[in-house]
C-alpha cells in the first residue's frame with residue numbers, strides 16, 4: 001500500500017511497504033547476478049557476439065530496478081530512525097520457529113529464513129510476546145513471564161493472515177449467495193402456493209374442461225362461469241324450454257362440473273356451494289339475462 005503521509009503513517013504500514021520493496025530488491029539483485037553469470041559464461045566460451053549488447057542493456061535495467069527499490073526504501077528507513085525506532089518482530093520460517101525482535105539475534109544465522117511480521121510493527125512488546133507464547137525467543141524477550149511462555153503460539157505471518165482473510169471473504173460470499181438462493185426459493189414457493197390457491201381443476205386433478213366455457217383454470221373464472229351458465233340456462237328455459245332442451249342440459253352439466261371441482265378443492269359439499277352461489281346466479285339473472293328479449 002503506498003504511503004501518503006510518511007510522518008503520520010502507522011509503523012505497520014511503513015514496514016509492510018519496506019518489506020514489499022525488500023522483496024522487489026531481492027528479485028532485482030537475483031536478476032543482476034543471473035544475467036552477469038550468463039554473460040561471463042558466454043565470454044568464457046568465446047561467444048561474444050551482437051547479442052552481448054542486449055545482455056548488457058538487460059543487466060543495466062536490472063541494476064536500475066534495484067537502485068530504484070533502494071531509493072524508495074531510504075525515506076522509510078529514515079522515518080524509522082527519526083521516530084527513534086519502533087518494535088518489530090520476525091518469525092523464523094521452520095517448524096517451531098521462534099519470534100525475534102531483530103534478525104541480528106545471536107541465536108540466528110545469516111542463512112536463517114525469516115518472515116517479517118510487519119502487521120505487529122509498533123505494537124506493544126507485551127502483546128507480541130503474548131501472541132508468540134512459547135515461540136518467543138528467550139534471548140530477544142528475556143523478561144517474558146513463565147506463564148506466557150507456556151502458551152501455544154498464536155503468531156501468524158502476513159501471508160497466513162491474508163489467506164485467512166481471503167477464506168473469510170469467500171465464506172461470506174458463499175453465505176450471501178446461499179441466503180439469496182434461499183430467499184429466491186422461498187419466493188418461488190410462495191408464488192407457486194399463491195397460484196395453487198387460485199387454481200382449479202377437476203376432482204381427479206385433470207384440467208377442468210366445459211362445453212360452453214372451455215378450459216377453466218382459476219377459481220375466479222370457475223365461479224363467474226357457473227353464474228353465467230345457470231343464468232343463461234334460465235333464459236333459454238324462459239325462451240322455449242322444449243326447443244332448447246339439449247342446450248339447457250349442456251349448460252346445466254357444465255355448471256355441475258364446476259360445482260364438483262370447487263367442492264373437491266375446498267372439501268365442501270356441492271349443496272353447500274350451490275347455496276353460496278345461488279344469490280350470484282340470481283343477481284346475474286336480474287342484471288342481464290332477464291332483460292334480454
Ligand SMILES: [Zn+2]
Pocket residue numbers: 099100101102105106107137138139140141
Ligand atoms: Zn531472538
